[in-house]
Every structure is written in C-alpha cells, then in structure tokens.
Amino acid sequence: MRRQLIGSAVAALLAATPAVHAMKPDFSAVQSHDAAKALAVEGKLVAILLFPAELGGQDVEANRVYVTPEAAQARASAVASLIRMVQQGAVDKMNVIPIYKGKSFIPATIEMKASNSKTGGHFDQQIVVW
Numbered sequence: 001m002r003r004q005l006i007g008s009a010v011a012a013l014l015a016a017t018p019a020v021h022a023m024k025p026d027f028s029a030v031q032s033h034d035a036a037k038a039l040a041v042e043g044k045l046v047a048i049l050l051f052p053a054e055l056g057g058q059d060v061e062a063n064r065v066y067v068t069p070e071a072a073q074a075r076a077s078a079v080a081s082l083i084r085m086v087q088q089g090a091v092d093k094m095n096v097i098p099i100y101k102g103k104s105f106i107p108a109t110i111e112m113k114a115s116n117s118k119t120g121g122h123f124d125q126q127i128v129v130w
Contacts, residue, residue, distance in 0.1 A: 025130045026130065029104075030105050030106050032105055035105065043069070045066040045068060046067060046069055047064055047065070048064070048065060048066075048072050049063050049064055050064070050065055050098060050110065051063055052079045052082070054079060054083055055083065065098055067110070067129045068129055071110070071128065075110065078112050078125045078127065081123065082112070082114055085121065086114075089121075090121035090123075091116045091122065091123055092115075092117075093116070094113065094114040095111075096110065096111070097110070097111040101130075106130065108128075108130055109128050111127075112124070112126075113125075
C-alpha cells in the first residue's frame with residue numbers, strides 16, 4: 001500500500017512538473033554568408049574548416065562553414081581522433097560532407113568519413129549542427 005502511495009505521489013509530481021525541453025536552434029532563415037557572419041559576431045555561430053587544416057585543408061571560402069559552438073567542439077574532438085588515426089596509419093583518406101536543410105547556409109549535419117583501403121581501418125562521425 002505504501003509503495004502505491006509513493007508511486008502515485010511521484011506520478012502526480014511528474015504530471016504537475018512542466019516538461020523542460022532544450023530548444024534546438026533553427027537556422028533555416030540563415031540563407032547567406034552575411035547572415036551567418038552576423039550570427040558569428042553574436043557568438044551563436046563559429047566558422048570552421050570542413051576539411052581540417054591539421055590534415056591539409058585550406059582556409060578558403062569553399063572549405064569554410066559556420067556551425068554552433070557545440071558542433072565546433074564536437075568537430076575538434078573528431079579531428080583529434082582523426083589526427084591520431086592518421087599518425088597510426090589507421091586511415092589514409094578522408095571525406096567531409098556537409099548536409100543542408102532547405103536553402104539554409106548553415107549545414108544541418110557534417111559527416112566525417114575516413115578509411116584505409118589497405119588495412120580496412122575506418123572512422124565515421126556525424127556532427128549534428130541543428
């Protein structure tokens with residue numbers, strides 16, 4: 001009987017507590033470089049290189065995108081793993097693929113794929129931006 005009362009009290013408390021959901025950003029209205037740059041000035045976005053400079057990527061506009069600070073942090077972690085894998089000879093080629101929603105200038109996700117055809121080593125990471 002006591003467990004039922006406690007269970008009922010917990011259920012009532014959960015029902016009375018408003019759900020807290022993290023709001024995901026929506027960058028669908030960001031449709032130009034200037035709009036992305038303005039959000040970067042506000043600290044909502046940061047510029048990154050799709051193909052990392054540490055692995056030979058060039059700092060040119062075609063290789064530069066804007067992402068959330070959280071996505072930039074996830075990318076930095078992925079790049080650190082890739083650098084280790086390259087140094088160990090586990091991977092020797094890499095593709096970075098931005099995936100967009102609608103006309104947004106901001107990628108929704110970034111896929112980082114690396115492999116080694118000789119050893120079969122591979123690395124697959126999807127970074128969710130928004």
